[in-house]
Amino acid sequence: MLRRLSTSIIQTRGVKQLVNIKWVRPxxxxxxxxxxxxxxxxxxxxxxxxxxxxxxxxxxxxxxxxxxxxxxxxxxxxxxxxxxxxxxxxxxxxxxxxxxxxxxxxxxxxxxxxxxxxxxxxxxxxxxxxxxxxxxxxxxxxxxxxxxxxxxxxxxxxxxxxxxNIEYKAHPETYHKLSRKESLRKLTEMHCEDIRQNKLADYRNLLESQQGPFLEQKLEALKFIRSEQIDLQLPITVSEQEIKKIVQQLEDWKKNDEIKQQAKKKKRNILLD
Structure with missing residues (x-):
């Protein structure tokens, strides 16, 4: 999808208006x-x-x-x-x-x-x-x-x-002429790939931020199910090991979240200074 988009951007007019890419000949x-x-x-x-x-x-x-x-x-x-x-x-x-x-x-x-x-x-x-x-x-x-x-x-x-103290540089097997059009196409693909990676990183951070509340809800639900099954004398489907595993995951998430918050504060202080 992104590759098709980059190709269409290069082929259409007004590349500088759509993507801010500047090509300089080496x-x-x-x-x-x-x-x-x-x-x-x-x-x-x-x-x-x-x-x-x-x-x-x-x-x-x-x-x-x-x-x-x-x-x-x-x-x-x-x-x-x-x-x-x-x-x-x-x-x-x-x-x-x-x-x-x-x-x-x-x-x-x-x-x-x-x-x-x-x-x-x-x-x-x-x-x-x-x-x-x-x-x-x-x-x-x-x-x-x-x-x-x-x-x-x-x-x-x-x-x-x-x-x-020399480096062996063999003769190239094929000669490839450098062109502005091909370089712009590659730069546009790299630009689209950066946008994609940034969006994936933002979505990953969003999911990680929602992981803590989700684990807390899951822990409460498992404890409620286990207590109800014990009171009603029904077969117990939730073991204590599963509850301990969720508790451990929640503690690990809290530690990682605290480290991230401290890193954000340091970055913010550096920018303010």
Missing amino acids: EYVPAYKQERSGDLEGLPKIPTNSLAEEYALSDEMKDAPESVKKIFSVEHLGKKEYNHLVKKELINRVRRHRYDENTAETRIARLTGHIRCLQDTMEKFPRNVKAKQTVQELIDKRKKLLKFLRQYDYKKFEWLLEKL
């Missing part, structure tokens, strides 16, 4: 953003005072003064060298051994490092078309490798997602 999120790519973190935190990989292996740097070490530290590296450190840090999380460079895990880690470096570039230069195309291609390539790993080794797939 904000567009580019494919390189972390919300769509699945990256749950940005660039890994590399200490800026640590030496770069090439200079750390030098014997002269061990005895060099602090001013010289600062010049050759990560803080003064170029963008290309810093991106190389980012990729290496992510690869070291998942590599099997020292010479592991071409397994699925290391390839995914290398792609993840490249993607996060390009994401950082896009945040600074959002109109860089070449970087935007490159990062989208890398995200699609990583999805294919993740799909392959998920199909053939699911445990390693879960372990890799946890290590690299």
Whole structure:
């Protein structure tokens, strides 16, 4: 009934007058953003005072003064060298051994490092078309490798997602275009469902409020029937257990009703304040 009503409201004119529903188109999120790519973190935190990989292996740097070490530290590296450190840090999380460079895990880690470096570039230069195309291609390539790993080794797939802190978002099987008419229809159905639930809740509260007087009347009637059957020496159809059960139900209702009344008073006081 409500579904037919919502459909008829959408099809007729004057929807805004009948139902106060405002539809706003969702904000567009580019494919390189972390919300769509699945990256749950940005660039890994590399200490800026640590030496770069090439200079750390030098014997002269061990005895060099602090001013010289600062010049050759990560803080003064170029963008290309810093991106190389980012990729290496992510690869070291998942590599099997020292010479592991071409397994699925290391390839995914290398792609993840490249993607996060390009994401950082896009945040600074959002109109860089070449970087935007490159990062989208890398995200699609990583999805294919993740799909392959998920199909053939699911445990390693879960372990890799946890290590690299990424979320697998597969390509959608079907493309669904967002339209204003369909969204309004769904919003109207949700609005009608809310009205229905509110009416049911009001009716439930009404029945619960009438439960106490009904139990009192029932208790008096059962006691009267039992006393009359005893006086007239007729077969007793009302047992003491039934009367005790009604008494217990009445006490429970009184406790619950008292709790509800206290909650209403608190809510009223909050609104007044």
